[in-house]
Amino acid sequence: MIEIVSAAACIACDVCVKVCPTDVFDRGSDGVPVIARQSDCQTCFMCEAYCPTDALYVSPVSVPVEPGSPHADENAVAERGLFGGYRELVGWGRGRTAGQLLDKNATLKATPPLSESYLPVPAPVADEPWNH
Amino acid sequence: MTVPADVDVLSTDVLVIGGGPAATWAAISAVESGSRVTLVDKGYCGTSGATAAGGNNLWLIGPGPRREESMREREVAAGGLTDAEWMGRVLNTSWDRIEQLARWGYPFPVGADGRPMRSSLQGPEYMRRMRRKAHRGGVHILDHHPALELTTDSGGTVNGANGIARQDNGRPWRITAAAVVLASGGTAFLSGSFGTNVNTGDGLLMAAETGADLSGMEFCTAYALAPEWGTHTKGRMLQWASFYDEHGQPLAARPGLGGRQDAKWALTNGQRVFARLDRAPEHIRQTMRDAQPNYFLPLDKAGIDPFVTAYPVRMVYEGSVRGTGGLRLTGPDCATTVPGLFAAGDAATRELITGAISGGGSHNGTWAIASGTFAGRGAAEFGKRRAVGATTERERVGLRPGSRDAPTVDEVVRAAQQHVLPPLRSHLKSEARLAESAAALDDLWRDVSGGLAPVAARDAYKTRQAVAMVAAARWMTASSRARTESRGLHQREDRPAGDDRHRHRILVGGLGEVWTAPDPLLPQLLSAEAVA
Numbered sequence: 001m002i003e004i005v006s007a008a009a010c011i012a013c014d015v016c017v018k019v020c021p022t023d024v025f026d027r028g029s030d031g032v033p034v035i036a037r038q039s040d041c042q043t044c045f046m047c048e049a050y051c052p053t054d055a056l057y058v059s060p061v062s063v064p065v066e067p068g069s070p071h072a073d074e075n076a077v078a079e080r081g082l083f084g085g086y087r088e089l090v091g092w093g094r095g096r097t098a099g100q101l102l103d104k105n106a107t108l109k110a111t112p113p114l115s116e117s118y119l120p121v122p123a124p125v126a127d128e129p130w131n132h
Numbered sequence: 133m134t135v136p137a138d139v140d141v142l143s144t145d146v147l148v149i150g151g152g153p154a155a156t157w158a159a160i161s162a163v164e165s166g167s168r169v170t171l172v173d174k175g176y177c178g179t180s181g182a183t184a185a186g187g188n189n190l191w192l193i194g195p196g197p198r199r200e201e202s203m204r205e206r207e208v209a210a211g212g213l214t215d216a217e218w219m220g221r222v223l224n225t226s227w228d229r230i231e232q233l234a235r236w237g238y239p240f241p242v243g244a245d246g247r248p249m250r251s252s253l254q255g256p257e258y259m260r261r262m263r264r265k266a267h268r269g270g271v272h273i274l275d276h277h278p279a280l281e282l283t284t285d286s287g288g289t290v291n292g293a294n295g296i297a298r299q300d301n302g303r304p305w306r307i308t309a310a311a312v313v314l315a316s317g318g319t320a321f322l323s324g325s326f327g328t329n330v331n332t333g334d335g336l337l338m339a340a341e342t343g344a345d346l347s348g349m350e351f352c353t354a355y356a357l358a359p360e361w362g363t364h365t366k367g368r369m370l371q372w373a374s375f376y377d378e379h380g381q382p383l384a385a386r387p388g389l390g391g392r393q394d395a396k397w398a399l400t401n402g403q404r405v406f407a408r409l410d411r412a413p414e415h416i417r418q419t420m421r422d423a424q425p426n427y428f429l430p431l432d433k434a435g436i437d438p439f440v441t442a443y444p445v446r447m448v449y450e451g452s453v454r455g456t457g458g459l460r461l462t463g464p465d466c467a468t469t470v471p472g473l474f475a476a477g478d479a480a481t482r483e484l485i486t487g488a489i490s491g492g493g494s495h496n497g498t499w500a501i502a503s504g505t506f507a508g509r510g511a512a513e514f515g516k517r518r519a520v521g522a523t524t525e526r527e528r529v530g531l532r533p534g535s536r537d538a539p540t541v542d543e544v545v546r547a548a549q550q551h552v553l554p555p556l557r558s559h560l561k562s563e564a565r566l567a568e569s570a571a572a573l574d575d576l577w578r579d580v581s582g583g584l585a586p587v588a589a590r591d592a593y594k595t596r597q598a599v600a601m602v603a604a605a606r607w608m609t610a611s612s613r614a615r616t617e618s619r620g621l622h623q624r625e626d627r628p629a630g631d632d633r634h635r636h637r638i639l640v641g642g643l644g645e646v647w648t649a650p651d652p653l654l655p656q657l658l659s660a661e662a663v664a
Contacts, residue, residue, distance in 0.1 A: 017299075018176060018275065019176045019178065019179050020175075020176065020179070021175030021176050021179045021180040021181070021184070021327075021330050022175060022329055022330065023175070023276060023298055023299065040329075042185075042324060042326075042327065042328070042329035042330075042363065043324070043326075043362070043363045043364075043430075044179070044184075044185040044326065044327045045185075045426065045429065046179040046184065046185065046256065049256050050179070059433065060359070060361070060362050060364070060429070060430030060431070060433040060434050061361050061362060061434075062324050062361065062362055062363045063361075071433075080435075082432075082433055085429060085432065085433070086425075086426070086429055089425035089426070089429065090254070090256050090257065090425075091257075092256075098239040098254075098257060099254055099257070099422075099425060100238075100239045100240070100241065100253075100254040100257050101239050101241045102241065102422040103241050103249070103252050103254060103422055103423050104241065104243075104249070104419050104422060104423060105189060105249065105251065105252040105423050106243055106249050106251070107416065107419050108416060108419055108420065108423055111413065111416045111419075112388065113371055113372045113387050113388050113411035113412065114372075114387075114410075114411040114412070114413060115387055115411075116374075116387075116411070117374045117382075117408070117410035117411060118410060118411075119408070119410045119440070121376075121380060121381060121382055122376070122379055122380030122381055123374075123376045123380040123382075123406065123408050123410070123441070123442040124380065124440070124441050124442065125376070125378065125379075125380050125406055125441070125442050125443075125444075126406075126434075126436045126441050126442065126443040126444070128435055130433075130434055130435030131434050131435055131436055131443070132361040132434055
């Protein structure tokens, strides 16, 4: 869900208010959007793709994160370089190439899975704080 | 007709309801046919719906023998419920439309052989361009304008819709139109599956209120695998996965796409399941990332390298968005059983091209392009032949607020979800559980009939979403009881085999009383194999 609007990066352009398909944001009195209806967020990352200044962070978790989670901590998210990741993948923003041009689905269709895992068992199981 | 002074009143030739691929193709097609077009979207046309979030692979096959081969393969897989004439027209039209999309400048990648690769569309890019094309063509786009009801004239012909502008404090609007295209998507019951929370079946409810029939609602039972904590139902990458239990020990699962079915079986039986992409050869990993970046994005954010570490998965309901049920179509122009009302995309039944099995992102993506085109042209032609009649006002469940102690939106949504989302309700059904759901949902319908607890004016659409979910759950339950066999997505543990007497589509409809009937129009197949 949407967790962070970076007031430092935001230019109050209102694009996120306009494009959010589930109408999560309201324009705040200072122009910086406020997360008015977080429970309506569907974690589709669309606002991240449209934000021209990479000011938004949508955590990958489908419910609001616990207090103290790194996913709601602007500094922690910035240190990991997680702002603006989706916009970059989509290939939007000055000087970028459309992500669509990299899509080699046909190559994938021609590559069957290996018959067995190439890694040993037991498999390590995700359980770090960032893993949620 | 009297309209209160604060209502925004507009008129158009063709009104399109929805904002995804089917809606935009319909709007563009109606403009091409010379109509004035207004498009209203509950969300934002360009980001709304399953395609914008997830993208589409397409069922895209050029003219030639391969096309008929593919149709034959599909009708066998689809349980013999398809229609060859529809399949042929859909393949034909979608091929032409994708050719046009390329000419409009869509950045299709080029393969090693120098030929463009056109069978995959990236969601945000595709829908941003579709919006722009519609806008530049003169389509009047109204975002955050959820439709609440269709209006009809005294003869029952659809002549427009009423709704609200949710970002303008719920200011009401009324649009009269010579014809309406419903391209409002399927329903996934607010399950949270990727990008589908705008798909709550509102269009199905609005259409049924004007007397439209539905078809194939027993096939609204698709589920996908997402991270246990997430919503990202991008399951295609899991064909390179192995599946594990919580101790990291392997589960018995087939390699490839079949493994997902085995994982779902374990999850349905209450086990925890972990996935690791350890069957992906090293050299295709970057290609996998490039092809489906939004499978990897949430895992990257969560600090998980799925090629090395097993992460927990859950089953997320995708309903009729990936299932196949929707409004019954009665003509090649995507007409419904109600005059003046056309349906496209996931709002319409996709049984005609994908029968009893999921259309996934590919057949459904192709369907959106072709059916949007048919419906847009059909609505434009219909509109040219008629004068718009005056509206006869009608009562609709949930439009007027009920008493303060009436059930709330959240209570109704949760009650409907209980009979749909659990895998033992939809993934694996039984007459005993269906009968229990039918009785509970009939009670729930009676409870909502007097209205729901009042909400703010800007939230009026949430009340109608809740009512739509109750109605759709009842149609799905009734159709599932009528199909006393297993076929495709519809799996009955008490009737595990297919039954030849059910080789027909099942129609369903009604609000106060729900009815079902065999579709008198039988499937039309190319191959004898599909009926064997």
